[in-house]
Amino acid sequence: xRCTVLRPTAFMSNTFQWxxxxxxxxxxxxxxxxxxxxxxxxxxxxxxxxxxxxxxxxESETHALTGPQALTMPEQVEILSDVLGEPLxxxxxxxxxxxxxxxxxxxxxxxxxxxxxxxxxxxxxxxxVALPTVERITGRPAxxxxxxxxxxxxxxx
Numbered sequence: 398x399r400c401t402v403l404r405p406t407a408f409m410s411n412t413f414q415w416x417x418x419x420x421x422x423x424x425x426x427x428x429x430x431x432x433x434x435x436x437x438x439x440x441x442x443x444x445x446x447x448x449x450x451x452x453x454x455x456e457s458e459t460h461a462l463t464g465p466q467a468l469t470m471p472e473q474v475e476i477l478s479d480v481l482g483e484p485l486x487x488x489x490x491x492x493x494x495x496x497x498x499x500x501x502x503x504x505x506x507x508x509x510x511x512x513x514x515x516x517x518x519x520x521x522x523x524x525x526v527a528l529p530t531v532e533r534i535t536g537r538p539a540x541x542x543x544x545x546x547x548x549x550x551x552x553x554x
Contacts, residue, residue: 401449402459406524409436409464409545412473419477419553423485429517430470430489435463435527438540448534463528465539473542480546481553492517 415425442462449460468476471487478485492513499509519525531539546553 399454400457403442403445403449403462404459405437405442405462406464407434407436408442409438409542411436412477412546413552415477416553419485423483424488425470425474425477425485426488426490426495427470428490428492428495428513430487432517432519432525433467433469433472434524435465435467436473436524436542437462437464437531438545441531441535441539444535444537445531460530460534461522461528462530463524463526463539464531465527465541467525467527468542476543477546477553480543480550 418424418426441464445460445462449458470489474485474487496506496509496513499512500506515523531537
């Protein structure tokens, strides 16, 4: 039996977590901001899934999926600032403080700890290196973070 596994890195849509702080303070708070991630557009994951489901290939495969460029959080915020046409600030925050805020907001402690561990993981397998997988499978390049933000800019206003 054929099995195809898709392993996307961090999704561009995860930046929706910034909405409250962006709208109220024009600030993004994060942790491990110096670690670059090649965020992927969820639409690119869907396109790869369609290609995998309609492929005649009988091989089982695992595909690591990334966007076309690895960006740090400050670089992501700079791109959002450019798309919005107004200045935003990035504040790198200690993981312990972010973890406490997650728990205070009702997040399960073990889940919060797992998220913070994942955010601090510098292994390239976690998306620190852009891979050509989307283009190889779909025949078109993966969408950029700037393009995704432009399509979703109204949400951040």
